Amino acid sequence: MDFIVPSQMPPIATYRVLDFNAKLIDRNRPAPDVIDEQALTWHRNMLIDHGWYHVRSTKTRSFELLHGMCKLDSTGEEGITVGSAAAFGPDDIITTQYRETGVIAQRGYTLEDFLCQLMHNKDDPGKGRNMPVHYSGRVKTGVHAVASTLGIQTPHAVGAAYAMKLEDQRTATKRPRVAAAYFGEGAASEGDFHEALNFAAVREYPVVFICRNNGFAISTPNREQYRGDGIASRGVGYGIEAMRVDGTDIFAVYEATVEARRRTLADNKPILLELMSYRSGHHSTSDDSFAYRSRQDASNWSTQHSAISLLRKWLEKKRLWTAEQDKDTRTHIRKDIIAGMKVAEKKPMPPLTSSWDDVYAVYSEEQTA
Amino acid sequence: MLRKAHNCYGSVANSTLLRRGYASHPPKARLNIPTDYASTPLLHHSAKSSLANKELSNEARNGTTSRINLFQAVNAALAHALRSDQRVLLFGEDVAFGGVFRCSMNLATEFGDDRVFNTPLSEQGIVGFAAGAAMEGMRPVAEVQFADYVFPAFDQIVNEIAKCRYRAGHNADSMNCGGLVIRMPAGGVGHGGLYHTQSPESLFTHVPASNDPVIFLEPKILYRAAVEHVPAEPYILPLSTAEVLKEGKDVTIISYGTPLYACQSALAAAEKDFKCSVELIDLRTVYPWDRQTVMASVNKTGRCIVVHESMVNAGVGAEVAATVQEGCFLRLEAPVQRIGGWSTHAGLAYEKFNIPDVTRIYDAIRTSLEY
Numbered sequence: 001m002d003f004i005v006p007s008q009m010p011p012i013a014t015y016r017v018l019d020f021n022a023k024l025i026d027r028n029r030p031a032p033d034v035i036d037e038q039a040l041t042w043h044r045n046m047l048i049d050h051g052w053y054h055v056r057s058t059k060t061r062s063f064e065l066l067h068g069m070c071k072l073d074s075t076g077e078e079g080i081t082v083g084s085a086a087a088f089g090p091d092d093i094i095t096t097q098y099r100e101t102g103v104i105a106q107r108g109y110t111l112e113d114f115l116c117q118l119m120h121n122k123d124d125p126g127k128g129r130n131m132p133v134h135y136s137g138r139v140k141t142g143v144h145a146v147a148s149t150l151g152i153q154t155p156h157a158v159g160a161a162y163a164m165k166l167e168d169q170r171t172a173t174k175r176p177r178v179a180a181a182y183f184g185e186g187a188a189s190e191g192d193f194h195e196a197l198n199f200a201a202v203r204e205y206p207v208v209f210i211c212r213n214n215g216f217a218i219s220t221p222n223r224e225q226y227r228g229d230g231i232a233s234r235g236v237g238y239g240i241e242a243m244r245v246d247g248t249d250i251f252a253v254y255e256a257t258v259e260a261r262r263r264t265l266a267d268n269k270p271i272l273l274e275l276m277s278y279r280s281g282h283h284s285t286s287d288d289s290f291a292y293r294s295r296q297d298a299s300n301w302s303t304q305h306s307a308i309s310l311l312r313k314w315l316e317k318k319r320l321w322t323a324e325q326d327k328d329t330r331t332h333i334r335k336d337i338i339a340g341m342k343v344a345e346k347k348p349m350p351p352l353t354s355s356w357d358d359v360y361a362v363y364s365e366e367q368t369a
Numbered sequence: 370m371l372r373k374a375h376n377c378y379g380s381v382a383n384s385t386l387l388r389r390g391y392a393s394h395p396p397k398a399r400l401n402i403p404t405d406y407a408s409t410p411l412l413h414h415s416a417k418s419s420l421a422n423k424e425l426s427n428e429a430r431n432g433t434t435s436r437i438n439l440f441q442a443v444n445a446a447l448a449h450a451l452r453s454d455q456r457v458l459l460f461g462e463d464v465a466f467g468g469v470f471r472c473s474m475n476l477a478t479e480f481g482d483d484r485v486f487n488t489p490l491s492e493q494g495i496v497g498f499a500a501g502a503a504m505e506g507m508r509p510v511a512e513v514q515f516a517d518y519v520f521p522a523f524d525q526i527v528n529e530i531a532k533c534r535y536r537a538g539h540n541a542d543s544m545n546c547g548g549l550v551i552r553m554p555a556g557g558v559g560h561g562g563l564y565h566t567q568s569p570e571s572l573f574t575h576v577p578a579s580n581d582p583v584i585f586l587e588p589k590i591l592y593r594a595a596v597e598h599v600p601a602e603p604y605i606l607p608l609s610t611a612e613v614l615k616e617g618k619d620v621t622i623i624s625y626g627t628p629l630y631a632c633q634s635a636l637a638a639a640e641k642d643f644k645c646s647v648e649l650i651d652l653r654t655v656y657p658w659d660r661q662t663v664m665a666s667v668n669k670t671g672r673c674i675v676v677h678e679s680m681v682n683a684g685v686g687a688e689v690a691a692t693v694q695e696g697c698f699l700r701l702e703a704p705v706q707r708i709g710g711w712s713t714h715a716g717l718a719y720e721k722f723n724i725p726d727v728t729r730i731y732d733a734i735r736t737s738l739e740y
Contacts, residue, residue, distance in 0.1 A: 120717050129562065224486075225489050355716055359712075
């Protein structure tokens with residue numbers, strides 16, 4: 001009688017490309033297949049994602065304004081969002097949680113879009129309906145509008161993948177598409193996550209499931225969230241191929257996602273990626289995370305294991321970046337954000353009647369009254 | 370400022386000093402001014418007034434009070450329950466460190482993590498687990514972090530918790546969820562948007578439940594804002610009765626939760642402007658609800674207005690209005706009005722316009738009087 005004993009199994013390995021000094025761990029492999037311009041763009045997008053953090057850490061009036069709204073940032077996870085988003089195609093459909101600003105930035109959301117959403121003014125693509133960072137950008141970026149509810153986006157991606165698969169078959173397109181769903185390790189405790197994986201596996205749909213394992217769900221650490229070997233191990237239970245990746249190594253993230261996408265399309269099956277990182281910031285501006293974790297931990301991760309710092313080291317080694325450029329770029333981004341906020345702040349709100357638009361396709365009799 | 374209050378532990382909420390980016394009261398408003406919780410007659414601002422409450426036991430009335438806010442009161446009540454009965458448990462997301470609204474501060478430390486603990490992130494899991502524990506004799510308090518997130522648990526609530534005693538037939542006493550409480554913060558705060566604002570209570574009123582699990586909704590905006598003298602001795606308030614907060618002769622207003630404060634401001638202005646007298650009733654329990662008190666009041670005044678934050682369509686107001694017109698039809702001087710959220714979602718930019726405000730309630734009083 002042989003029980004399967006998970007505690008006796010080795011943990012799933014973590015795919016890495018660079019060591020902490022930005023050198024290739026495997027000296028025998030070729031350099032990452034990324035042109036310099038791409039890497040520089042990624043770095044810039046990560047800095048913009050991190051830019052909210054810049055603005056918050058300076059005591060400006062914009063900081064006060066920014067801070068007056070419940071906001072979430074992705075400090076520590078910029079490599080995950082930008083690196084993985086870079087691997088998807090322009091027609092791929094993406095669903096996210098609410099900590100994937102880098103994904104939507106990488107796919108074309110502009111600073112103006114971000115700030116109009118933040119200020120929920122008349123130019124907010126979401127018509128002022130949702131909390132900050134709950135972006136709406138389906139037309140421009142292929143990313144579904146964000147909700148606060150957790151895990152709901154995972155079955156959406158599965159349904160979307162099916163719709164696209166049928167459509168692509170019908171049109172015999174040469175550029176087939178995949179769907180992707182991003183979620184945190186906490187959201188992976190929700191029922192929707194399990195149902196989504198099971199559906200995708202049984203029905204064989206091209207979905208890439210991407211878990212941002214950042215260590216916390218508000219105050220709940222991983223030990224109180226699950227006892228299995230992270231989220232990657234759940235793939236086995238559903239018959240889904242899975243891999244764990246170092247989320248602070250943007251090249252590892254990129255390569256893993258490129259390969260996941262390739263496999264998904266080649267074999268019409270879902271793939272699960274678990275990208276490991278650490279939530280260096282608070283859960284949101286309504287949270288003081290030092291109530292449940294040490295400043296030392298947060299500081300260690302943000303100084304020693306930052307995806308931005310690692311990519312920066314790599315760029316500097318290739319002489320594509322300097323300390324001077326870094327300082328200038330961060331200053332410019334901060335100025336752009338603050339200037340953009342001032343513009344966005346002055347714009348009028350959406351019209352009041354917009355509160356009743358888009359509820360029904362046509363106004364109901366009651367609404368007209 | 371609400372957000373500042375969240376982040377400045379230990380400090381009392383201040384009035385807004387910094388400009389907010391959301392819809393807020395216009396500068397020269399006469400009616401729509403923010404509720405002043407420090408002076409509203411709905412709260413007890415002295416020990417004397419607090420202890421005068423006839424619903425309190427003699428022990429409580431002869432005791433002292435402390436001046437605390439809503440989350441501190443919830444915290445004290447939970448502590449008392451945990452202390453008095455070993456079967457009481459408290460769990461949910463982020464409960465251990467004190468909870469996102471601080472309702473469970475220090476409880477894990479005092480009662481240990483066997484009884485006060487974090488669960489994984491899953492509302493259906495939390496509530497389903499609570500149901501099982503209750504069925505086997507525990508008295509669990511399950512916390513859903515925001516009422517907006519209760520929906521995955523709806524099946525457990527409707528099909529299991531409400532029905533398990535009934536379906537057990539002769540075995541009813543051996544497997545029921547009578548000891549179960551589900552707590553959740555609900556209601557608007559001004560910047561919660563679609564998913565931190567909802568008041569889904571009417572959905573649950575459609576489900577009778579047997580002996581007698583409770584869904585307890587806590588208006589989250591009042592956690593810090595509402596501060597009053599609370600008796601220090603433990604006491605019990607009946608769940609089955611409404612409370613007449615203010616007596617009157619001409620119009621009955623029925624409400625519950627945060628809108629009561631807007632009702633109070635509206636009726637104060639209306640009594641002055643229209644020389645009328647308004648009776649204000651706090652339903653307290655939304656289902657089963659205290660029909661006797663409400664009908665007695667409407668039979669006295671002849672006019673009825675129901676106010677609630679959640680959408681007016683098929684809301685609690687609809688149930689109250691239908692019952693009132695059935696029972697008081699010939700006495701009514703005007704149709705029963707329902708002032709509720711508009712039939713649309715709680716979009717962030719529009720929250721202030723969606724939620725019933727002083728002006729709308731004042732207007733309803735006038736309409737009722739002039740009908």
